[in-house]
Amino acid sequence: MTSSMKLYNAQLSPYAARCRLAIHAKGLDVAMIDVAPGAVPPELDTLTPMHKVPLLVHGDVVVPESETICEYLEDLNLGTSLRPEGAAHIARMRLLARIGDLYIMEPMGNLFGQINPQGRDQALVDREMAELLKGIGWLTHYLDGSPFAVGDRLSLADCALVPMLFFFDRIGPMFGEATPLKHFPATDAYFGSVQNHPSAAKVVAELDAALRRMMGS
Numbered sequence: 001m002t003s004s005m006k007l008y009n010a011q012l013s014p015y016a017a018r019c020r021l022a023i024h025a026k027g028l029d030v031a032m033i034d035v036a037p038g039a040v041p042p043e044l045d046t047l048t049p050m051h052k053v054p055l056l057v058h059g060d061v062v063v064p065e066s067e068t069i070c071e072y073l074e075d076l077n078l079g080t081s082l083r084p085e086g087a088a089h090i091a092r093m094r095l096l097a098r099i100g101d102l103y104i105m106e107p108m109g110n111l112f113g114q115i116n117p118q119g120r121d122q123a124l125v126d127r128e129m130a131e132l133l134k135g136i137g138w139l140t141h142y143l144d145g146s147p148f149a150v151g152d153r154l155s156l157a158d159c160a161l162v163p164m165l166f167f168f169d170r171i172g173p174m175f176g177e178a179t180p181l182k183h184f185p186a187t188d189a190y191f192g193s194v195q196n197h198p199s200a201a202k203v204v205a206e207l208d209a210a211l212r213r214m215m216g217s
């Protein structure tokens, strides 16, 4: 049933990593089609005009956008559920993922373009770093000290947050902040404890390996 699914994937994409985490945790059999950074294959453009990974293909159903892919996988009711019980918990799950998408990934994406110190726009860096820290602060406000973002098991909120926090942790030193997570103890503790889940640990290891490959170390 799930063997007919394929995911256009990039190992270093935080959005693709979100989907991989959901796929691993749900125990689904999804073929990965790895796309090199900046080299979205032409066949993908025949499937969607959005020109982005991740993209899920399930028979004749084509699903772009990481959050939509994760929700689609949930709605198929296959494997382990990553949606908590009850409207309040589901709202909290969606809130945390949305804080991540809108207020963390947005400024962090702008910072990715400034990693090379040569030609860096320091005013832009200062502005986006302030926005990023504000977003992490909002996330920290809504984390409640438990090992998972919502309730007592992995949910789609964790799938969204783990890759983002990986990059937040790694991007700090590139901009002169050695340990950015230490300023947010609740988020730091959460990021440590969620990695006790094997699928979260696996995705962090995949991101780490992909980042090392990209940096040539």
Ligand SMILES: N[C@@H](CCC(=O)N[C@@H](CS)C(=O)NCC(=O)O)C(=O)O
Binding pocket: 010, 012, 013, 014, 015, 016, 038, 040, 051, 052, 053, 054, 064, 065, 066, 067
């Ligand atoms: N909002 C999208 C973002 C996806 C995205 O930006 N993917 C990047 C890789 S991290 C990409 O494919 N970029 C290629 C391009 O924009 O041409 C999601 O949640 O899936």
